[in-house]
Amino acid sequence: MDNLFSNNNNYTFFDFLIEHLDKGISMLDTVTVSLDAVKNNSQNIEKTFFKEPIKINVGKNTSTHEDILLGFNNTNVYNNCHIAVAGSSGTGKTQFALELLNQISSASNHHVSFIYLDFKGLKDEDLKYFQPFFDKTKASFIDAPNTPFPVNPLSFIDSINEVNKQMGVDKFVDIICKYSNIGIKQRGTLRDATLEAFMSKKPGEYPSFPEINEKLLEIVGDKRDTLTEIIDELSRYNIFKEPKSGANFLNQNIYLSLSGDLSNSVRFTSLFLIINYIYNTFMNMDSTPTENGYRGMRYVLLIDEAHVIFKEKKYQDILEKILREIRSKGVSVMMLSQGIDEFNQSNFDFSSMCEMSFLLDVKDKTNTKAINKFLGLSDKDGLKVARSLEKIQKGQAISNIKEFTKGELFELKQFYAG
Numbered sequence: 552m553d554n555l556f557s558n559n560n561n562y563t564f565f566d567f568l569i570e571h572l573d574k575g576i577s578m579l580d581t582v583t584v585s586l587d588a589v590k591n592n593s594q595n596i597e598k599t600f601f602k603e604p605i606k607i608n609v610g611k612n613t614s615t616h617e618d619i620l621l622g623f624n625n626t627n628v629y630n631n632c633h634i635a636v637a638g639s640s641g642t643g644k645t646q647f648a649l650e651l652l653n654q655i656s657s658a659s660n661h662h663v664s665f666i667y668l669d670f671k672g673l674k675d676e677d678l679k680y681f682q683p684f685f686d687k688t689k690a691s692f693i694d695a696p697n698t699p700f701p702v703n704p705l706s707f708i709d710s711i712n713e714v715n716k717q718m719g720v721d722k723f724v725d726i727i728c729k730y731s732n733i734g735i736k737q738r739g740t741l742r743d744a745t746l747e748a749f750m751s752k753k754p755g756e757y758p759s760f761p762e763i764n765e766k767l768l769e770i771v772g773d774k775r776d777t778l779t780e781i782i783d784e785l786s787r788y789n790i791f792k793e794p795k796s797g798a799n800f801l802n803q804n805i806y807l808s809l810s811g812d813l814s815n816s817v818r819f820t821s822l823f824l825i826i827n828y829i830y831n832t833f834m835n836m837d838s839t840p841t842e843n844g845y846r847g848m849r850y851v852l853l854i855d856e857a858h859v860i861f862k863e864k865k866y867q868d869i870l871e872k873i874l875r876e877i878r879s880k881g882v883s884v885m886m887l888s889q890g891i892d893e894f895n896q897s898n899f900d901f902s903s904m905c906e907m908s909f910l911l912d913v914k915d916k917t918n919t920k921a922i923n924k925f926l927g928l929s930d931k932d933g934l935k936v937a938r939s940l941e942k943i944q945k946g947q948a949i950s951n952i953k954e955f956t957k958g959e960l961f962e963l964k965q966f967y968a969g
Contacts, residue, residue: 588834638911699792839881
């Protein structure tokens with residue numbers, strides 16, 4: 552708070568009170584923000600799909616040492632391709648996730664691309680451990696804000712059809728305001744600034760954050776607040792940069808590391824702008840076909856440290872919508888978390904939307920009810936799980952996949968082990 556006042560001479564404590572009074576009033580507003588995808592008739596992005604069976608070696612039977620092969624896109628066995636992985640730090644969760652991405656990319660002849668969203672940020676000393684993964688999957692490592700993310704997050708908007716454009720701008724503004732805790736009055740100001748920035752653009756072109764920031768400052772003048780701070784920070788750090796070649800990151804493999812040096816507001820806002828872009832872009836594509844019982848697959852969206860994302864309802868809503876709708880577009884959502892409680896929220900059970908769940912060693916091994924819910928198992932099967940958890944080791948897991956016995960331990964396939 553001291554930085555807010557010291558860095559903005561024209562922003563007084565009275566302005567602070569008025570702004571947060573406005574936020575409090577906005578919380579009483581009964582108008583709900585629509586999270587639906589907006590139409591974009593001018594979207595020209597193509598993403599190929601892979602319609603053959605994708606079988607993944609997830610590990611070995613500890614007794615027979617036989618490989619366990621998961622029918623990842625087999626619709627005769629699974630209703631969707633979403634995966635939930637829970638495990639404490641150091642249990643092998645990340646290496647298992649890297650191996651899943653590596654195998655999906657390889658088995659699909661690289662038609663299925665992925666993005667790994669690392670909210671906590673990858674430290675420099677960890678890069679050498681990830682480099683073999685980057686090399687093998689030909690993944691680009693993007694360390695934001697040191698390296699700009701190659702997309703303009705406003706480009707999900709239809710820049711030609713005026714009605715669709717208005718709806719798209721509203722969606723963009725709602726994301727900024729919702730995930731940055733901005734009040735209802737500021738929402739209108741940002742909307743005006745964004746629309747003004749669009750007015751100077753030709754069809755097919757989109758304003759950048761610095762351009763929106765310029766229009767915003769023209770509107771507010773010397774009256775600075777948290778909205779101007781966030782838009783200014785997004786502009787100064789140059790987190791997003793639209794590629795000049797017209798290439799789209801959805802056709803690449805990307806590991807995105809969001810620096811912990813960024814403020815939480817900017818990190819959350821940036822993360823959900825990217826997630827919204829992915830969701831909206833795929834929802835404007837045709838559904839992928841299902842042939843011979845196998846769903847055509849396009850993409851994997853992996854969210855690491857998902858327990859951070861699940862902590863508030865406003866973050867849960869868009870994820871729930873994505874899990875329900877995006878599967879028909881050939882997109883798999885993979886979520887990694889340190890515990891199981893994060894998946895089982897009071898208003899929605901995220902693990903129920905993930906057909907494939909993997910439970911590694913977790914701290915609360917005695918929470919039988921939550922564990923059974925996470926794995927979708929009966930009380931009878933839960934007894935076997937409890938016994939297995941008593942002897943679980945690093946690199947081992949229990950799963951609900953149909954290709955292996957419920958409740959039994961198995962050795963996970965991990966990337967570093969080859």
